[in-house]
Amino acid sequence: MELFTNQVLAGIATGAIYACMALAVVMIYQAIDHLNFAQGEMAMFSTFISWQLMQWGIPYWAAFVITLALSFVGGIAIERILFKPLAKAPVLTNVAGFIALFAIINSSAGLIWDFTIKQYPTPFGSSPFLGSQLISTHQAGMIGVTVLLLLGLYFFFQYTKIGLAMRAAASVPESARLVGINTSWMIALGWGMASAIGAIAGMLIAPVVFLEPNMMGGVLIYGFAAAVLGGLTSPFGAVVGGFLVGVFENLAGTYIPGVGNELKLPIALALIISVLVVKPAGLFGRHIVKRV
Amino acid sequence: MSAAEDVVTEAPAIDAVPKRAMTLGTGTSLLVLAVLLIVPVFVKNFIIFQMTMLLIYGLAVLALNILTGGSGQFSLGQSAFYAVGAYTSAVLMEYFNVNYALTIPISAAVCFGFGYLFGKPALRLSGVYLALATFALATAMPQLLKLNFLEHWTGGVQGLVVTKPDAPFGLPMSQDMWLYYFSLAVVLAIYIFSVNLLRSRSGRAFMAIRDNEIAASSMGVNVALYKTLAFGVSAGITGVAGSLGAIAVQFVAPDSYTITLAISLFLGMVVGGVGWLPGSFVGAAFIIFVPNMAEGISKGLSGAVFGVLLFLVIYLVPHGARQIAILGQQLVGRLRKN
Numbered sequence: 001m002e003l004f005t006n007q008v009l010a011g012i013a014t015g016a017i018y019a020c021m022a023l024a025v026v027m028i029y030q031a032i033d034h035l036n037f038a039q040g041e042m043a044m045f046s047t048f049i050s051w052q053l054m055q056w057g058i059p060y061w062a063a064f065v066i067t068l069a070l071s072f073v074g075g076i077a078i079e080r081i082l083f084k085p086l087a088k089a090p091v092l093t094n095v096a097g098f099i100a101l102f103a104i105i106n107s108s109a110g111l112i113w114d115f116t117i118k119q120y121p122t123p124f125g126s127s128p129f130l131g132s133q134l135i136s137t138h139q140a141g142m143i144g145v146t147v148l149l150l151l152g153l154y155f156f157f158q159y160t161k162i163g164l165a166m167r168a169a170a171s172v173p174e175s176a177r178l179v180g181i182n183t184s185w186m187i188a189l190g191w192g193m194a195s196a197i198g199a200i201a202g203m204l205i206a207p208v209v210f211l212e213p214n215m216m217g218g219v220l221i222y223g224f225a226a227a228v229l230g231g232l233t234s235p236f237g238a239v240v241g242g243f244l245v246g247v248f249e250n251l252a253g254t255y256i257p258g259v260g261n262e263l264k265l266p267i268a269l270a271l272i273i274s275v276l277v278v279k280p281a282g283l284f285g286r287h288i289v290k291r292v
Numbered sequence: 293m294s295a296a297e298d299v300v301t302e303a304p305a306i307d308a309v310p311k312r313a314m315t316l317g318t319g320t321s322l323l324v325l326a327v328l329l330i331v332p333v334f335v336k337n338f339i340i341f342q343m344t345m346l347l348i349y350g351l352a353v354l355a356l357n358i359l360t361g362g363s364g365q366f367s368l369g370q371s372a373f374y375a376v377g378a379y380t381s382a383v384l385m386e387y388f389n390v391n392y393a394l395t396i397p398i399s400a401a402v403c404f405g406f407g408y409l410f411g412k413p414a415l416r417l418s419g420v421y422l423a424l425a426t427f428a429l430a431t432a433m434p435q436l437l438k439l440n441f442l443e444h445w446t447g448g449v450q451g452l453v454v455t456k457p458d459a460p461f462g463l464p465m466s467q468d469m470w471l472y473y474f475s476l477a478v479v480l481a482i483y484i485f486s487v488n489l490l491r492s493r494s495g496r497a498f499m500a501i502r503d504n505e506i507a508a509s510s511m512g513v514n515v516a517l518y519k520t521l522a523f524g525v526s527a528g529i530t531g532v533a534g535s536l537g538a539i540a541v542q543f544v545a546p547d548s549y550t551i552t553l554a555i556s557l558f559l560g561m562v563v564g565g566v567g568w569l570p571g572s573f574v575g576a577a578f579i580i581f582v583p584n585m586a587e588g589i590s591k592g593l594s595g596a597v598f599g600v601l602l603f604l605v606i607y608l609v610p611h612g613a614r615q616i617a618i619l620g621q622q623l624v625g626r627l628r629k630n
Binding site: 273280 | 559
């Protein structure tokens with residue numbers, strides 16, 4: 001039983017990473033209706049920027065805020081420059097665009113900061129949290145930040161005018177335009193916010209997985225899986241999905257014989273797919289009714 | 293990336309698509325075939341090898357095109373089917389001494405079965421969810437091939453070495469050239485099969501499902517059957533490409549069939565034009581040659597150069613090579629009228 005609780009706790013700790021990433025994925029999905037494959041690389045690049053700022057002697061929180069601002073602007077710039085011209089292109093072409101963006105960011109980060117693994121500081125410290133060996137204060141801090149972020153987003157989308165406008169632009173663009181919402185800029189805003197949330201996720205994840213250009217590869221896959229499991233239309237679902245995926249993965253690694261580190265990912269994905277077969281819109285997703 | 297739904301609205305969105313939009317005209321086809329037949333006589337073995345790989349990847353992209361462009365289902369798992377085909381051929385040749393040519397129909401059958409069975413649970417999923425499911429298959433495949441109890445057959449991480457066949461009947465040809473003509477024959481047969489498939493009753497059922505699933509089912513199309521069938525056919529063709537690939541490269545190993553391969557095949561389809569079969573080969577050329585070109589331009593930034601080139605292509609022709617073909621056709625039509 002103790003093994004079980006320990007594994008669940010450890011799962012929740014890694015789940016916090018996935019939850020963070022899933023939140024960023026859902027944000028951009030809300031705004032543009034696509035999964036952004038380059039999301040992880042954007043987050044990695046932001047994290048590198050904050051690392052560089054700290055190398056120049058700027059304190060952690062100042063670097064944090066500057067990075068958020070830069071990522072927000074950067075996200076908007078990417079949308080305006082690269083993806084606005086593709087707005088009328090077929091969806092699959094857009095997906096190809098994300099893959100291209102992925103390659104560009106990954107390769108430039110490698111050239112600027114090279115591929116060696118770098119230490120990344122944590123603002124929360126890394127001593128055991130409340131005497132538990134499995135969750136460190138950093139991981140607890142990460143869970144705390146994820147929950148705060150979620151609450152912030154909830155209030156933003158539910159109670160602010162601009163949040164409402166963004167939701168309208170995403171769900172019925174034509175009607176939104178008719179009531180005077182600038183849908184094109186709402187999409188750009190969505191990119192900016194997703195990029196900033198990704199930056200937060202990157203900065204929280206980096207102390208755990210270490211900083212390098214490929215650090216997000218695995219995390220993004222789990223983040224996608226978590227977002228899809230929770231339902232792509234629900235930020236709350238994404239966070240719950242993240243924790244579930246973390247726990248799933250750990251329990252599969254512990255209790256199913258012959259599952260090493262290698263098979264953890266396929267088994268976690270297989271479980272998620274079995275859930276999706278029963279609930280095709282994810283656990284908390286809205287069912288979208290299509291007209292004929 | 294709600295692929296399925298959007299292919300629905302996007303595929304018929306180009307107005308100028310003529311009736312037989314998924315293929316080339318007879319004249320053009322024969323011309324291309326003649327070029328493909330003659331060129332190897334004049335070039336070096338290495339270039340012949342690259343042309344063989346072009347045909348093989350083209351075949352794999354074509355298979356994805358039937359699935360996505362035809363039936364509107366999106367797959368990131370093509371590398372898994374490719375791997376199954378490659379391993380089927382390699383194992384049969386290595387342990388059972390089966391003739392290489394005979395292994396191809398066998399792997400087609402094996403992969404068809406595999407794809408058909410995979411299509412069953414995938415029926416309930418569409419768009420992003422289907423993409424995730426197929427993606428899971430693609431990430432699982434290399435790990436499954438490395439499993440201990442399969443190692444006796446698959447050779448584990450080391451993989452298997454495949455012998456390249458000699459030209460039969462004492463034909464005065466290098467191995468590479470023979471393999472090229474052999475692949476060309478197989479590809480041609482499958483291409484003709486695919487064109488006819490899409491023009492047949494089943495092909496129309498695929499497209500009806502792609503354009504509107506609910507409408508298709510109310511017209512009497514058995515949606516479940518045709519969706520799984522599309523998966524099966526696509527997997528079968530990908531399996532053949534995998535077999536040919538294994539014979540051409542003379543080597544199979546789990547890490548040659550990762551998600552990167554599936555993503556390349558997807559890019560090939562987009563560059564060639566979704567739903568346009570001849571474009572598959574243009575797309576294959578893109579995914580084979582452009583990464584090499586990018587490496588030639590800048591070693592350190594090859595990924596970035598590749599990304600920029602890809603962006604250029606999708607800006608200029610968002611509908612892929614198909615768009616160029618349509619423009620060309622209209623131009624010829626206008627010239628004839630004058």
